Amino acid sequence: MLVLDVNYKNIAIDEKENKSRSIITILAKENSKKKEIQWEDFWPYYYAVVSDKKQAKKEIENVNTEEYSIKKIEEVKKDNAEKVLKLVFATTQGLAKSREEIKELPSVIELREHDIPFAKRFLIDYAVEPLNCAKITKDKIEKIDCEPKLKMLAIDIETLAPERFPDPKKDQILTVSIVDEKEATVLSSKEIKNAKFVKSFKDEKSMLTELINTIKKKNPDILLTYNGDGFDIPYLRERCRELGIKFAIGIDDSEPKAVTKGLTKAFRIEGMQHIDVYAMLTLLAKLAVVNLVKFDLESVVEVILNEKKEKIPSKSITEMWQNGSSLEKLARYNLEDSIATYKIAKKYLTLIIELCRLVKLTPFDVVRASASTLVESLLFRKAFEKNILIPNKPSEEEVSTRIETTYEGGYVKEPKKGLHERIAVLDFSSLHPTIIITHNISPETINCGHKECKEKNTAPNGVYFCTKKKGFVPETIEELFFRRMKIKKMLKEKSKDSKEYEVLNARQHALKIILNSFYGYLGYARSRWYSREAASAITAFSRKYVKFVGQEAEKLGFEFLYGDTDSAFLAIPEGKSKQDIIKFVENINAKLPGVMQLELEGFYKRGIFVTKKSDEKAAKKRYALIDEEGNLKIVGFEYVRRDWAPIAKKTQRKVIEAILKEGNPAKAVKIVRNVINKLKSGAVKKEDLVILTQIKKSLSSYEAIGPSVAAAKKAIARGKHIGIGSVIGYIITRRGKSISERAEMEEFVKEGDYDAEYYINNQVIPAVIKIMNELGYSKDDLIHGGKQKTLGSYW
DNA sequence: TAATTCGCTAGACCGA
DNA sequence: TCGGTCTAGCGAA
Numbered sequence: 175m176l177v178l179d180v181n182y183k184n185i186a187i188d189e190k191e192n193k194s195r196s197i198i199t200i201l202a203k204e205n206s207k208k209k210e211i212q213w214e215d216f217w218p219y220y221y222a223v224v225s226d227k228k229q230a231k232k233e234i235e236n237v238n239t240e241e242y243s244i245k246k247i248e249e250v251k252k253d254n255a256e257k258v259l260k261l262v263f264a265t266t267q268g269l270a271k272s273r274e275e276i277k278e279l280p281s282v283i284e285l286r287e288h289d290i291p292f293a294k295r296f297l298i299d300y301a302v303e304p305l306n307c308a309k310i311t312k313d314k315i316e317k318i319d320c321e322p323k324l325k326m327l328a329i330d331i332e333t334l335a336p337e338r339f340p341d342p343k344k345d346q347i348l349t350v351s352i353v354d355e356k357e358a359t360v361l362s363s364k365e366i367k368n369a370k371f372v373k374s375f376k377d378e379k380s381m382l383t384e385l386i387n388t389i390k391k392k393n394p395d396i397l398l399t400y401n402g403d404g405f406d407i408p409y410l411r412e413r414c415r416e417l418g419i420k421f422a423i424g425i426d427d428s429e430p431k432a433v434t435k436g437l438t439k440a441f442r443i444e445g446m447q448h449i450d451v452y453a454m455l456t457l458l459a460k461l462a463v464v465n466l467v468k469f470d471l472e473s474v475v476e477v478i479l480n481e482k483k484e485k486i487p488s489k490s491i492t493e494m495w496q497n498g499s500s501l502e503k504l505a506r507y508n509l510e511d512s513i514a515t516y517k518i519a520k521k522y523l524t525l526i527i528e529l530c531r532l533v534k535l536t537p538f539d540v541v542r543a544s545a546s547t548l549v550e551s552l553l554f555r556k557a558f559e560k561n562i563l564i565p566n567k568p569s570e571e572e573v574s575t576r577i578e579t580t581y582e583g584g585y586v587k588e589p590k591k592g593l594h595e596r597i598a599v600l601d602f603s604s605l606h607p608t609i610i611i612t613h614n615i616s617p618e619t620i621n622c623g624h625k626e627c628k629e630k631n632t633a634p635n636g637v638y639f640c641t642k643k644k645g646f647v648p649e650t651i652e653e654l655f656f657r658r659m660k661i662k663k664m665l666k667e668k669s670k671d672s673k674e675y676e677v678l679n680a681r682q683h684a685l686k687i688i689l690n691s692f693y694g695y696l697g698y699a700r701s702r703w704y705s706r707e708a709a710s711a712i713t714a715f716s717r718k719y720v721k722f723v724g725q726e727a728e729k730l731g732f733e734f735l736y737g738d739t740d741s742a743f744l745a746i747p748e749g750k751s752k753q754d755i756i757k758f759v760e761n762i763n764a765k766l767p768g769v770m771q772l773e774l775e776g777f778y779k780r781g782i783f784v785t786k787k788s789d790e791k792a793a794k795k796r797y798a799l800i801d802e803e804g805n806l807k808i809v810g811f812e813y814v815r816r817d818w819a820p821i822a823k824k825t826q827r828k829v830i831e832a833i834l835k836e837g838n839p840a841k842a843v844k845i846v847r848n849v850i851n852k853l854k855s856g857a858v859k860k861e862d863l864v865i866l867t868q869i870k871k872s873l874s875s876y877e878a879i880g881p882s883v884a885a886a887k888k889a890i891a892r893g894k895h896i897g898i899g900s901v902i903g904y905i906i907t908r909r910g911k912s913i914s915e916r917a918e919m920e921e922f923v924k925e926g927d928y929d930a931e932y933y934i935n936n937q938v939i940p941a942v943i944k945i946m947n948e949l950g951y952s953k954d955d956l957i958h959g960g961k962q963k964t965l966g967s968y969w
Numbered sequence: 970t971a972a973t974t975c976g977c978t979a980g981a982c983c984g985a
Numbered sequence: 986t987c988g989g990t991c992t993a994g995c996g997a998a
Contacts, residue, residue, distance in 0.1 A: 436970030460972085467995090545972045573971095583974030584998065605998090606973095694972025701972080709973070739975085739998045787978065795976055795997050810977075815995060817979090867994070878981045878992045913980065936979080 176203040176307050176322050178395055179447060179536055182292045184265060185212075195243075195264045198296045201445060202310065203395065208425065208445060211310060216296055217245060218269045219262045220288035221563060222276060227257050230281035234261065237275055243268030254562040254618070255286075266292045286563045290554070294535075298555050303531040321677065322527065327394035328353045328516040329385070331406050332508045334495065335488035339895060342412035346378045348495050349505055350385050353512035354392060360505040361385055364495070369502045371509060379417045382410070389423045394446055396537065397423075400471055400515045401452040403542075407441040408432070435542050447537045449526075451515050454541040458522060461545060461687050467816060467868065468901045475514045478521065483510055524676055528684035549695045550702060552688060556650045565702040576699040581710035582635075584739030585717035587724065589783035591792035592948050593833075594735060596746040597799065598755040599775040602719065604655070604686075605740035606693035609715045611652045612768025616645025617696070617705035633711035634718050647703065651692055655769070658685040716740065723762055723772060730758060736783065738795065741775070752777055776801060780834045784944035793944075800834040812941040821862040822937035825849045829942045839949040846942055846956045853930045853938070863928050864903040864920050872898060881906065881917035889919040906932040 179201035184194050198213040224230035231247050243264035250260045261276070263269040269288075277285045296302065300315045307320035329352050334345040349372075350361045360371055363378040375381040389397070399406045407430050414421035421429050425445025432439040441448055452469060459466045466477055475483045486494075486507050494504045530540050533551040540548070557564045568576065602608065609615065613631055621628075622640035632638035639645070644652075661682040668675040695701050697709030716739060723742045724734035732755075733745035746755060755774065762772045778799040786793040796810035806827075812818040813826045825846060832842040852858055867882035873896070876883050885904035886896045896902070903920040906929045910916040913936075916929055943953055 438970085544970080547971090549972075580974075586975060586998085601998095691972055694974095696972085697974085698972050700970095713974075741998080786976095793977065810996060812978090814997095815978095817995065870994075876992085880980060880993065882994090940978085 175310055176320065177201075177302055177304050178203055178208070179445075179538070180293045180296055180302060180304065182266065182296075184267075187264075193264070196266045196292060198293065200302075200310070202308075208393070208395075213296070215313060216299070217262045217264065218266045218292050218295070219260055220269065220273075220290075221250070221252070221286040222259045222261060223255050223283045223286060223563070224257050224259055224281050225283055226281050227259060230257075230259055230279065233279040233281055234259070234276060237272070237279075241268070242272035242275075244272065252561055252563050258286075258563070284566065286566060289567065290564075294551070294554075297534045298558050301534070301555065303534060304536045305527045305530045321673070324396055324523070325392070325394045326354060326396045326398055326516065326519060326523075327389065327392050328398035328512040328519070329389070329402075329406065330400060330508060330511040330515060331409065332491055332504065333409065333488075335492050337489075337893075340409070340488070342409050343416060347382065347409070347413050348491070349508045350381065351505075351508040351512040352385070352388055352392075353509070353516045354394065358509055358513060359388075360509050361388075362501070362505060364498075364501070366501045366505050369505055372502070372505050378413075379419060382414055382417065382421075383419060385410075386414075386419075386421065386423055393425070396447045396449050396519075397443055398512075398515050398519045399448065399450050399452075400511060401450060402448065403435075403438065403440045403450045403453060407443075407448070408439070411441075440538070440542050442538060449519060449537055449541050451519050451541075454522065454526065455518070457541060457543060458525075461691075463522075463525070463683075463687070468866075471511055471514055474518065478518055479514065481514075483514060524680040525683055528677075528680045529687070532681075532684050532688060545691045546695055546698055546701060548688060549691045553646075553650065553703060556646070560646065560649075562646065567702055568700060568704065573699045576704060576706070579706060581697065581706055581713065582717075583713050585720050585737065586739065586794045587720075587734070587737040588794060589736035589743075589792040589797065590733065590745075591783045591785055594733075594745050594781050594783075595779065597735065597778040597781045598732075598744045598746055598752070599741060599778065599799075600723065600744065600755075600759060600772055601741040601775045602716075603771050603773045604689060605716055605719075606712055607651050607655055607689045608769045608771065609712050609719075610692065611648050611655060612770050613711070613715060614639045614641060614645050614648045615708050615711055616647040616649075617703055617708055619643070619645035619648075620705065620707050633714045635707070635710045635714035637707045637711050639711070647692065647696070647708075651689060652769075654685050654689055658682050658689065661685070719766075719770065726762060726765075727758065730754075732758070735781075736794075736797065743781070778802075778807075782830070782834065782945065782948060784948055787940070787944065798830045798834060804835055806831060806834065816866045818941065819863050819865050819933060819937045821849065821853070821858055821933060822941040824862070825938050826941040826945070829945055833945065833949065839946070839951065842942070842946065842949075843951060843956060846938065846946070849938055850934050850957065853933050856926050856928075856930065858928065858933070860905065860920060860923060860925055860928075863905045863933060865905070866901050866903050869896060869898060869900045869902055879914055881914045884914035885917040885919045889922065892922065894919070906936075 182196050182198050184196050187193050187195050196218055198216050200211040202209060202211060227249055234247055244261060245264050246262040248260040250258050252258045273285060273288050276282060302315055303317050305322055307318045309316040309318055331350050332348045333340040334348060348363055352359050358371060359373060361381045361384055362372050362374045363381040365374040366372045411421045411429055424443055428444045430441040430443045433442050455466060455469060455474060458464045472483050472485045475481050491504060494500050526537055526540060530537050533548045534555055535551050554564060619640040620637055624642060627641045628638045631641050661678050665678050693712055696705050720737050720742060724737055727744050728734050731747055735745050736743040759772050759774050778801050781797060781799040783792050783797050799807040808814055811826060813823045828845045829842040832838050869886055873883060873886060881904055882902045886902050890896055904917045905920055905923045906913060906916045907918050907923060907927050908929045939953060
């Protein structure tokens with residue numbers, strides 16, 4: 175049986191006395207049939223840490239147990255607290271209401287685990303893995319690993335938007351696209367001829383009725399939308415109400431329900447998992463699974479699916495609809511959105527499944543979670559297994575004080591500037607997790623009092639960690655770490671295009687994501703397992719280890735060029751070989767404690783470090799390398815930044831290529847001079863001039879009005895809608911004094927209308943000058959031509 | 970509305 | 986109009 179969802183509901187247990195209870199419901203699928211299982215023997219509960227168990231019990235019995243639906247008060251044993259009572263309730267409402275009064279009772283010190291949602295509580299206590307199979311008997315749920323066959327259905331709507339953001343009270347839904355593995359259909363509320371994929375209806379109401387029927391009939395396990403939480407689902411619900419029908423797509427004929435998630439709402443649909451692919455992608459971007467900054471479907475499709483998708487602005491959609499022209503194009507556009515949504519979801523489904531299983535959250539929750547929620551959810555289960563009480567969330571005051579004091583991070587070495595040859599890059603694999611495991615770093619192992627631990631396991635920041643008893647965090651991480659190693663080993667024997675490989679790879683990826691999140695979680699102010707000392711000790715150890723590698727390398731005659739947090743860049747001098755590096759790594763590994771491990775990331779033929787703009791020191795976090803196959807690795811430079819114009823980025827890349835690949839700085843000069851001339855001639859295309867910047871707060875709250883904000887304000891004055899999080903693409907034109915005054919959003923700029931001086935002096939030259947400086951060229955040489963040099967004189 | 974710190978750069982802002 | 990300081994954004998790890 176495949177577990178699709180766990181939820182709870184309130185049911186009457188005694189109609190006469192008006193008594194009810196909260197009961198867990200499991201939505202499972204067997205032989206492609208969904209069914210709901212009610213779990214009788216599980217009740218809402220929390221713990222109270224008390225000063226005297228008998229006394230506290232009495233006090234609790236004296237409150238209105240009826241109102242709070244208190245069922246039972248049990249004495250329980252927990253490994254990290256002395257006197258603990260477990261309070262069991264009939265309803266979640268009773269539980270919630272009781273907290274205020276219970277926590278104030280004289281013998282009650284504090285409540286614990288009082289804010290764990292009931293369904294989540296069940297997932298923890300029974301170790302239920304959503305999207306995995308299970309054998310469900312009366313009192314047990316036994317996990318059985320399986321490959322779930324999930325039926326997904328993507329929907330997307332187009333609406334009327336006459337000169338305003340669409341309003342479901344007024345603006346009708348024009349078309350709806352529905353896509354699954356087999357079918358791709360558009361429903362239209364007006365006849366669209368000559369389009370096979372369109373089903374036309376006489377009006378909006380009959381179209382929406384068909385949509386509801388189709389969803390019910392297809393009965394998917396997963397309903398996919400793109401920003402369905404923010405738009406499609408509430409719009410459909412409102413619009414249906416407006417038309418006097420019910421958007422009853424739940425398996426129990428209920429409408430989608432809004433669930434508050436932070437500031438925004440998520441829409442839950444009974445009987446299926448609503449995955450908002452937009453939410454999913456913001457999570458995957460935060461977890462560094464995908465590299466996305468713009469989340470509109472067109473940008474996303476380009477990056478993830480490597481496809482081009484045309485955007486039709488809402489204004490044009492309204493026009494097309496009203497004119498009755500190009501309706502087929504409109505329908506196709508609508509269809510493509512659903513297809514894209516479906517494809518993206520499919521691409522990451524395996525990873526999402528593995529994350530659900532690992533942290534024991536439903537896909538609905540996982541895709542809308544944050545890194546901290548994922549880590550915390552996993553720790554909840556571990557705490558249950560280890561029989562320890564989960565720490566409470568910190569109060570707001572506590573959060574503020576935590577934020578006030580920060581701690582020192584990783585070590586970044588100032589690089590040796592200039593061109594270098596024969597570079598080996600070494601890095602620690604899983605640096606933070608391995609430090610945590612090796613040194614047993616956990617909130618509760620700090621300064622344990624043992625003399626021996628202090629002597630043997632003190633971090634460079636002065637705190638030490640117990641060596642006698644494994645900590646909660648390191649024990650958890652260690653288990654995940656070794657599980658991942660094992661999977662990675664298995665992967666080597668699988669064929670890369672097999673399903674097995676895909677699943678195992680997703681599994682190790684999920685583990686990696688969680689492993690990498692623990693360190694940040696320990697230093698995160700709202701964390702339940704917060705420990706600044708622990709987080710600070712981790713970075714202190716990291717600095718020590720990286721410096722150690724650098725020092726040992728120099729002792730052997732390698733040059734320690736650069737290092738950042740977990741890496742060491744070494745130059746291999748004449749007379750030393752790659753083999754010596756391999757030996758060096760082996761030697762270091764023999765000296766490293768615990769599971770610490772240094773790896774050879776790769777060899778590079780050449781590399782360049784440049785000076786900062788502000789002074790003559792070499793810049794950290796910016797360098798370029800070329801490997802033996804001629805592959806460039808450009809880090810930190812303008813080339814990788816989106817807030818630089820493509821003309822500057824492309825030129826920089828070409829310059830780096832000419833120098834590292836061909837060793838031909840004269841060619842680099844030529845490239846730059848050509849670009850300058852082209853800019854001057856006015857022939858550079860708009861698309862090469864656009865600078866992208868995100869608007870991160872409300873436009874009114876900016877103290878300094880930079881070009882992006884200025885451009886956005888002007889665009890708003892022209893009627894454009896720009897919200898927080900919008901990415902502004904602007905061009906510097908010739909109209910105005912300051913740069914901000916001259917900035918205009920791309921769509922309001924004509925081809926050729928740009929400020930060549932700006933793009934030469936503020937974009938192209940700054941992007942290449944520091945690189946050319948290292949080769950002996952000045953700004954003048956770039957602008958006026960001049961000396962010819964070859965790299966020969968340097969090597 | 971929520972993993973961390975370190976670091977670079979641009980351009981506005983502000984006072985002289 | 987200058988130079989220093991501050992705000993802001995983005996990237997590396």
